[in-house]
Each structure stands twice: as C-alpha cells, then as structure tokens.
Amino acid sequence: MSARPSLRRARLGGYLILAVFGIFACGGNTPATTGSDKYTFDYANVFDKSPTFKSVGDNLVSQGTQVGITVRRSDNNSDCATVLSNAKVMVQEKPDVAIDWMGCEGAGPAVGKLFGDAKIPCIAVNQVIPGCSFFNLVNKDFGVQGASIVYPLVQKAGWTPNDTTLILAAAPGAGAEVNSNSRFFYEDLAKMWGLDMYTADQITDTTTTLGKNLIQVAGQGTGNGPLEGSYTALKGVLPSIPASRHLIVFTINDDSGLGAWRAITESHRENNTMILSAGADADGVNQLRTNPHWVAEFSVFFEYWSEYLLAMGVAVKKGIKPPTQTYCPQVVLSKDNVDQYYTGTTPKAVPPIPDQDKYLIQTGILQKFGNIPGAQ
C-alpha cells in the first residue's frame, strides 16, 4: 500500500523512459546501401511549401529513377532545428551522397561536421556547408543584368532619379551572398542613372531606407513564406511613399514577387511601377509576358537543377573533385528575350553549360537528358 501516489507515478515514469531507451539500444545498425552504379542519394529541400522549390525535389526523384539513382527526400522547412534533425536522419541512412539545401544560414558548420564525421560525400545547394561541394546561382549577375535591362526602360518612360523610389524586397538573415542580387542591382543602377549612390556593402540586413531612392523591406516572411511576407511588407511601406512617385520593386523569388504585386495593385499603383522578380515559375513567366509592368524575370532554370545535381553527385561519388562553386544555368529574362528560352511558361532552351561546370561532362549524366547545350 503506497502512501505516496506521486512518487510511485514518478518511478513508473522513470522506468518507462529507461525501458524505452533500453529497447533502442538493442537495435542494430542497418547496412549501408551497396550496389554497382545504383546509387542512393538523400536530398533535403529548402521549403516544400513553395511549389517552385518543391519541384526541384520532385525532379530529382523522377530524373534520378531514369538514370538509376534512388533519391530520398526530406523538407528543411527553412528552419534551423529541422535542418539539423534532417541531417542527422541522413547520416543514419548512409546515402551514397547527401545533397542539402538548408535554408538556415548558420547551420553550415554543424551540418558539415555531421557529414564529415560520417564520411558521407555531400553537396551544398545555395548556402555553403564547409566540407561539401557547392552548387549555386550567382546572385550578383541577377542584379547587374537586371540593372542593364531596367535602365533603358526608365529612360524611355521618362522617369528621373528625383521622382523614383526603389523598393528592395530582400531576405534579411539569408546572408550577404543571397542578398547581393538586390544590392548590386541598386549599386549598378545608381551608377548608371545617378541615384543617391550607395555600394552593395553599404546596404545591410537592417537597412530600411538610404537616401532618397532606396527602401528595403523583408520580402522573405518566416513560416508563412515569401508570398505573405512581401505582401505584408509592401503593404506596410507603400502608404509612406507619395502616390506620384515611380516605383521599381525588386523581388528575389516569384512568391515574393506575386505578393509584392498584389500589394501594388491593391494600392492602385500599377501604372507607376516596374517590378523585377526571380525564379521563372509559371506565374512569373506569365507575368513577364502579359503584365506590362513586369519587366524582368531572373531565371535560374530550376527545372534543370536536378540534372546538374545528379551529375555532381555522381562526380563526387566517383572521386572527381568539383571546383569551389558549380554554377547553375541562369539568365535574366526580359520581354525581348523570353521567347528565346521559353515556350509559354516552359523552358525550351537553357544557356550552355558554364565553363566551371564542364567537369560534369565526364559523368555522362547530362548527356542522358540531352538538354544542356555543350553537354549533349
């Protein structure tokens, strides 16, 4: 007859927890996947809630099957804790190659250590992981090319630096490299056009306004995603800008762009605005074609990332050492050149393989799909 029900409860609970982990300890380890040329890759995607990003994972799985590679996927949800736990799971599963698009700026070293300690070859996408090969776009080019597209357009429209404001819907917290697109856009356009001069370095994550022409907002959003995030951010900042001022809105992905555009139209400022976006998903390319104010769409040809990644994976597994960065295909689409690369909203042609990437030709993977000029 226990006189202490609470103590008894505690003991029961303690035993339970111990027993549970005892059971765990008895379990053995699964053998690593073996197989000649039948590889297994693990892929952790940045944010499955966004269709654009999700498609990269989808393609990896389907194209992988075509070349005999099994791809298992997980979702990092752009959350640091999830990135870590997914990486641990990947280490558990012992893939041939681990491909990780983190979405958490700081987790690089920790994730790199996990893969390194487990001796799993790895590829980092878009954010650096020490010890892993690196695949990324060059954000600066988006900004620079974007500026050269916009400059003639604002001249033709008769806008001047005194009556125009640039709104950069950037991604604070995502790091300097990711944000170099918006910052170099401003720097180059300022040089060309005579806006209040600020270099890319001077625009930081906490910048809100600089001079008479620059406003920066957070286009990313957290948890709810960039669509809501930039919508809210733009809605918040638009009332402070006189309705007569011309606007150039720079967004860094299509969800963000759509959200920003919705805010613009709700404020009835469409006729006074030019917008640039990135990602080239169906909505983005559509807007480029049909919306007179949507002037540039940065395409990194997400549809082709999976081929490149699969090729990289095979290269790494075979012991070929990739360069510091493997470039993804990219071009800034404008109304003039969109038909060159796209039919409707589907890409029909992709820029030729960048020089740095030519080491991938040895793997033969790209050739199997026959899409990349220079690797067919």
Next chain:
Amino acid sequence: MTDALLAVTGLSKSYGAYRALNNFDFVVESGQAVSVIGENGAGKSTLAKILAGVIRPDAGTITLKGEEVHLSSPRDALRRGVAFIPQELAYLPNLSVAQNILVGAWPNRLGISTRAMSIAKAKEESKRFGIELDVERRMARLKLGERQLVEIVKALTRRARLIILDEPTASLSENESQILFRVLRNLCRQGVGIVYISHRMDEVYRFSDRVDVLRNGTHVASAAPSTTSPAQLIEFMLGQAGEQLPESSSQKSTAEVRLALGDWRADGVPALDGVTLEVRTGEIVGVFGLRGAGQELIAEGLAGLHAKIRGELTVNGRRVRIFTKPRQARKAGISYVPAERKREGLVLALSIRANLTMLILRQISRFGIRVVRLERARALELASRLNIRYRSLEQKTGSLSGGNQQKVMVGSRLATRPTIFVLQEPTRGVDVGARVEIHKFLRELAVGRAAIVLVTSDVEEAVLVSDRLLIMREGVLVGELMGSSKTQSQALALATAAA
C-alpha cells in the same frame, strides 16, 4: 487601554463615495463568541477583511491584547494570531489535506519538505484539536463540510487567538454545522475569541455570547441573545419590522394536481427509496431534510439533471417519462432554480439584461437576432417585479450582491412563465432584505396559480414559506406538516429521527 483580545475603535473605510464602515467600535474578549449580523452591504465583509489584514482601514485603531497593531497583510495578521475563514473557502484542491492545513508553514529542514513531514505534523495538529481528518486525501475529494473543518484546523494550527468566520454554515448540513459549533465552543473554552458573521438567526442564538448588528456601516446594536428577540434584531438590521408573511392555509388544497411523483427510486448516495408526492395549483410544497436525505434528488430529477431515477411522473395530468435532460423538463413547463447560482444558474460576466432574458431568447428574437428593445422591456419588467437593485441593466451580474444575483436568477426562470416552479435553496447566501422579498414573491406566484416545489435545508424558510412541508430522511418521506404542526422543532425532529 483595554486588555481585551480584540478592541477596535473608530474603524472607518470608504470606497470612493461609498462608506463601507463608519466609525466602528468593537470589543471581543478571550473566549468570547460574538456574532456580527447585518444586511448585505452593511459592512460585515469589510470588517472581516480589515481584521484579517486583507485590506487596510482609512481610520481607526486595532489593538490585540492591549497592543496597537497595523495589519499590513494576511501574513502579518496570521503572525499576530488572527485567522480568517472566508465564505468562499480558500483551499488548494490538488494538494493533500495535510499540505492544506500547513499551507505557507510547511515543515521543512533548510527548505526541503517531504510529504511525510507534512502528514506527520498535520496528524499531530488535528489530534490536538480533537478533529479527526484523513490528512492524506487530496483536498478536492472532500465534501464541503469536511473542507470547512480543514480550514478550521488550518487556522488553529497557526495558533490563532482570534478566528473570524464568514457565513461558515452557508453550505453545511445540519450535522456538519453541529460539529463546527462543537469545535468552536471547545475553542472558546480554551480562550480563543470567535467573530462569527452570519445571516442565520438560529445560529446566532444557538451559538453566540453577544450579537452585534451592523447597518449601513454603522454599529447599531449590541446585545446578548438572551435579552433580545429575533424580531428585534431584524428590526435593527433592516431599520424596520421583520419578515411577515400572511399565514398559509392550514387545510389541504383542493385544486387540481399539477405534478405527481410516484414511487421514485434511485441508487447511489444519496438514495431515494420510494417517494410519492403531489403538488397542486397554487400550492407551495416544501421538501426539507438534512444533507444526504435525498431531497436534492427530487429537485434535480424534476429538472432533468438526474438520469437514473426510476418511478412515475405525471405533469399537468399527463403521464411522462422521468426527464433525463433539462430540455425535456423545460418543455413540460417546469422551471428550475438551481442551488448554486454562481455555477449553475447565472453567467456572472454577462449583464443583468442578458441573464434575465437568457431563457427566453426565442421570444425576444426575430430570425435569430436579438431585438434589444424587446429584451430591455422584458428585463425591466422582471427586474421591477422582483425589486432587483441595480445601477444599470448593463451592469455585470457578478457585481451585484448575493441577494440581487439570486433575484436575477429567479427572474430569468420566471421569464419563461412557468406553471411549475422548482427551487433549490432559493435564499442561500442572501441577505435578509432580499430573502424577505424572494419569499414574498414566491407567495405571490402561488396566488397566481403556479405550483411550487421548494427544496431547502433552511428549516426556517421551509416552515415559513410552504403551505405543506414534507420531511425527508434517508430517501423516504417521513412526515407531512401543515398548519399548526408546521413548526421548526417538529420539522427538525422528524428530519433527525428524534421524534
């Protein structure tokens, strides 16, 4: 400088323009039991709270055994030996009885305190005071009367020299009250002073050495019970003559039977062991018994709150199945006023208007939307009929005094224009003025051809208000009193099997 246990002079407290206590003088000697009575708002609670250190007076002095004190907090008051047992018991439901008794003063060594320590100490203390309690039980499991006893032991454990009790027997059965009084008398013999705030005349007489009357914050009378009559005391309290109800008829009514219960039985605690009764139009039938006698089941069964009663039920001449849901009772035309107004009868956070019209929403709405004009009209009508005292109909019901809250609850039931009214403990925790009004009102209802079942554990009320008084004991009806035989002593005798 007197050597009395407690001496208070010139105590005053105001809340804004409202004077709660006005120049109050008061003396309690060691071993003396003093009752403080008065209407609601007379200042009794304020006095108790000041003495307990919960609030501070605006003016006046308090001396304990000749030493002037300024009580800054309950902790401070406790330290000086003044313990307060509020009406709403302040206990910790999830701790054990032992831990409750010793709350705030748990036995410990360097801050470490184990269950065993508390249990041992609590056992020791309750033995000391001759009160037997199972100290290991969880407090939430105790019955109300037992909880009260725990509160008392708690106060005593703090070596209280003066204990203030606020309406302690409001929720106790006769038995439990007896035990309480026995304990308190023991304490008086040991030199502890008791200040006893109550509405119940009979207790005041049974128990105190002196009765003090408060009216509107002023001390208007002080006398020993043996030298005064209840009527005089009521006069002092109200400033007018006390409750006079017209004599009820001493003959059995011959109107048609509205409600008939046939051989009701229920298992469990309390049980019903075959109860048969009738209520006719225009009659007030009282059902009185001690706690656990089963009269609560009659009320709950008629209200549709008790699913497991077997027996026959005839309402307005039609045989029906005993209600298993309150909705059925309402449909049959029975209106039920529950015992615990705060928990079961009112939504305290809503306005008076909302509470009054809660049961008749359909009547005051069009297409699902409340028509405020209609609502207000009905509410005004009900409020004036029951003489509810309020500042505005929009006032939160929770801010009213107990008596007025009760009237709101009765009013909300009245709104449904019932033909049969079932009330349980209708004047519990209600001041004398409101009590009188509610009783008068019930009589009016009866004259207006309603049939009323009044279930109560207040013997005075039972005798005063009912035309016919049925006594229950251990699940059966043991007597029916009418006319001259309908007295409190007869009722009690039957209820306790002392007859």
Next chain:
Amino acid sequence: MNKQLDTPAAPNLTGEVRGATTRLRRSQIFDRSIQFLGIGAFYVVILIFFSVSTPNFMQYSNAINILSNVSVIGIVAIGQAIAIVSGGFDLSVSGTLPLGAVAYAALVNRPMSFLEATVLVLVLGAGIGLGNGLIITKIGINPLITTLGTLSIGAGLAFTFTNGITTPLKDLNSGIWGNTAFAGITYDVIALIGLAIVAVLVLRYTVFGLAVYAIGGNREAARLAGIRVDLISTVVYMISGALGAFAGEVVTSQLLAGTATVGGTAALASIAAVILGGAALTGGEGGIIGTMLGVLVLGTIADGMALLHVASFYQQIATGAVLLLAVGFGRLRQLLGGTS
C-alpha cells in the same frame, strides 16, 4: 419563533468519513496512474508503429538523435512546466531563446570563457523573466499579453543585436553542448536530464515547490495563507527565462553558429508538451516527468516521420492528430475508469 431548539446528538460524522476515505483513496491512486500511463502507453504504441515501419528507427544512434533533437525544447519545457503549474505560462521563451542564442555566440567569440558566457546568458534570461514577473504581479497585466510582449521584444532584440547576420562560433570547441560526452551521447542531453532531475526534486521536496503548486491551485488561498505569491511568481518567471536563454545557448552549440531565426515554435511546443504530460492549463497540477514524456512523444513522432520521409504537410497534420489522440487516450481511460 421558537428559539429553544433541542439539538439532536450529532452522529459520528468523521467516522463515516474515514470509511469512505480508504475505499476512495485506492481508486484515486489507480485513476491518476491510469492518466499518466495513458500517455506512456500511447508512447509505446508510437514506438511499435515506427519500429515496424522503418528499420532505421529502432537503433541506438536514432535514439541518441531523438534525445539530442528534443534537448532544446525539453529545457524550455522544464521552465514552462514550472510556470504553468504556478498558474501562469510563458510565451516569451520564443524571444528569450534566440536572444540567448545570439548572445552566447557573441560572448564566446570575444573571446570569453565558456563558464562566464554561460553565466551571463543565464543572467540575461533571468532578467527578462524578472521583467515578466514584475509586470504581471505589480502592474497586473495578464501573463498572456505580458509574455507575448516580451516575446516580440526579445525576438526583435535578437535580430537587431546581430543585424540579422549569423555569428559562427570562432572556436568550435566552445559549442560544448554539441560535443559528445560518451557512447555517442552529447552534453545537451546530459544537461536536459540533469536539469529535469533538479526540477523534479525542487518541485517535490522543497517548500518553494509546494508554494508553486499552492499558487497554481488557488492563488488567493495561497495569499491569504501568507505565502508571498508575487515573489514566488516572479522567481518562477525568472527560472523560465533563464532556462529559455540557456536553451538558446544549447542551440548555438548544436549549430555552431548563433542565429536569431531559431526558437519560433518554442513557446507553443513547450506548452503542448507540458499539457500532453498531464498538467492543467489553470495550474496546480502536473509535473516534470509528464512534461518530459510529452517532449519525447513530440520528438519521437517528428523523428519517425522524417525517417519515413513523410511529406512535411502531412507531418503537420499528423502531429496535430497525434496530440489530440494522445490526450484523448488518457482521457478515455479516465472515463472508463469511472471516476473524474
């Protein structure tokens, strides 16, 4: 009125009470254990489910992973449990955590010794908790609004403190909590277990612990009994704040970098774990062991679903459903047991 009432002899009421007591007491213990074992049994069901679904689950390394994954939220949940038992709750941990995370990185990079940095982080968290406590007890704003406010302030501070930039740890060894102690077990798990044990002992065997339960059970009663309710509440919030900041330090050690984007879900997840473990949101009930069980349930489900490569949308739905099931399971057994 007839005042000379003959009072009938009072029967031995307490004697009857005693008899009923022993009967009820046994069923009372039985019924509380059922409640508790409800979650435990449910956990066993989950374990069985996952272990048959994927071979990677029932492995020592996976067990370590789960423990390491839940260590951060577990530490927060300890503080949250104490706060909830005391009748309040602390939403601000979602701000204190990132603040502690970036503060630790910045301090340890100065360089500052691990010990000094840790102490400062704890002080920072306790300071925020002190703010919470004072606002709630002295100014009287309710815990929901207060801790929501400090949440925003804390999270915002974390961002401005670093300009939104991630601060990698210069010396990887200063991320001690992420290092392995023995047998693959990392120090963060050891910290969690250690803190849990201390919390259990304090709540159960000290006057402070009793006072916390008392305040949660009935604050007014505790006050009337002379317990310093305001002081104790404030201390409780300080503990919760310190633990929240410490959890941030642990995250930084795991990530090897201080970033302000962590901790967003800490508040709700910790509250969920505490309630899952049997606490009442109104206070006065619950405990650390139940909370740890709750944390484990949530962490195990997340881990299992990751191993099964369940799409993340389904993970969210599944977690919610499991929460309802787990609480319902315990409640069902309660109802079947017959008593409330």
